[in-house]
Amino acid sequence: MPxxxxxxxxxxxxxxxxxxxxxxxGGGLQVEQVLRPIGVITGSVDTRHVHALGSVAGVAAVEPQGTVQLPPPDSDVQ
Structure with missing residues (x-):
């Protein structure tokens, strides 16, 4: 799963x-965006290969992108 x-x-x-x-x-990343001036790359990769990306020369950190979902307006969550 990506x-x-x-x-x-x-x-x-x-x-x-x-x-x-x-x-x-080459490590399996499907690149979506390269932000050259700030040194950030976004994309998706099979979950089995996430940790291997951190060992690529020049990579400082690999972080999963979180998602946020708000409850529907009429829910009881306050």
Whole structure:
């Protein structure tokens, strides 16, 4: 099952972010967005491969993207 993730690129790897993206794609990441100026990559990957992305050279952190769902307006939740 795919999981959406946000990947932070290490400061010393931002200049070669395209290489990091290619390596992540080789690890199974389906890239959705590359925010070059701030060194952030978003995408989705099979849950079995999430932890392996953290070992890619130039990756500082891999974080799952959380979702928020509000209750319907007429619910009893306050």
């Amino acid at each position: 999981e959406k993730v946000t990947i932070s690129v290490a400061d010393d790897a931002i200049e070669r972010i395209d290489e990091v993206v290619a390596a992540l794609e």
